Amino acid sequence: MVLAAGRGSRLRPLTDHTPKPMIPFAGKPLLEYIIQLLAQHGFDQMVINLNHLPEVIQNHFGDGKDWGVSIEYSLEDELLGTAGAVRKVADFFDEPFLVYYGDNLTNFDLSEFWATHQRENEIASVGLLWMADPTSRGIIGLDKNNRINRCIEKPKPAQVFDDYLINAGTYAMQPEILERIPSDTASDFSQDIFTGLLAEGRPLLGHRMQGQLLSTDTPERYQHAIESVDSGSFTLP
Numbered sequence: 001m002v003l004a005a006g007r008g009s010r011l012r013p014l015t016d017h018t019p020k021p022m023i024p025f026a027g028k029p030l031l032e033y034i035i036q037l038l039a040q041h042g043f044d045q046m047v048i049n050l051n052h053l054p055e056v057i058q059n060h061f062g063d064g065k066d067w068g069v070s071i072e073y074s075l076e077d078e079l080l081g082t083a084g085a086v087r088k089v090a091d092f093f094d095e096p097f098l099v100y101y102g103d104n105l106t107n108f109d110l111s112e113f114w115a116t117h118q119r120e121n122e123i124a125s126v127g128l129l130w131m132a133d134p135t136s137r138g139i140i141g142l143d144k145n146n147r148i149n150r151c152i153e154k155p156k157p158a159q160v161f162d163d164y165l166i167n168a169g170t171y172a173m174q175p176e177i178l179e180r181i182p183s184d185t186a187s188d189f190s191q192d193i194f195t196g197l198l199a200e201g202r203p204l205l206g207h208r209m210q211g212q213l214l215s216t217d218t219p220e221r222y223q224h225a226i227e228s229v230d231s232g233s234f235t236l237p
Helices: 030-040 054-061 081-088 110-120 175-180 189-199 219-231
Strands: 045-050 070-075 097-101 104-106 124-129 138-142 148-153 165-173 205-208 213-215
Touching: 030 045, 030 054, 030 097, 030 104, 030 110, 045 054, 054 070, 081 097, 081 189, 104 165, 110 124, 110 165, 110 205, 124 138, 124 189, 148 189, 175 189, 213 219
Parallel strands: 045 070, 124 205
Antiparallel strands: 097 165, 104 213, 124 165, 138 148, 138 165
């Protein structure tokens, strides 16, 4: 599932007439690179949730056949959060599945991530990487077996611990996790579902991603992403 329903309020006025996942990079919208990356790693059936200007995305991608994939859409009248969005289309996921944040431009090795999740067989695997400034993101700590032992969303400077890793917005999950998500209400994986599982002592796998991530959720990050692509320091998928 590609999470693409956010309004992109921090990117206004750019997102007044353009959905956040459709902002351009090197002549193509961000979401094209995401779909291309997923297809490269064998994820050829997907659901995309929509809220802000949904017709722009639907008209551009249609059923996905021009990109070698099959796309279905989930329209949200009210934003349901990262977990609530997945719960709304629970019937689509009768096998292990991937969740990808639609405002991240990455070149992750999703095949390696997926293979690790399949081998370890935990209820969820969370893609992680290191970034210098964690205060506007979610930070995660791991034990010696790469199981998550703490999770803090948007930590204050005093809450940042040594050896933290950043939640990279890429999850591999077992269908079992859908039972943990309340229906017809907003909920978030990091703040609600993962913290609940950790409180119960349920293992969650933390996986250090192979590849790079560029965020696009603020004007500064979007500009940095454009410069990284233009300079060649980021390799497009």
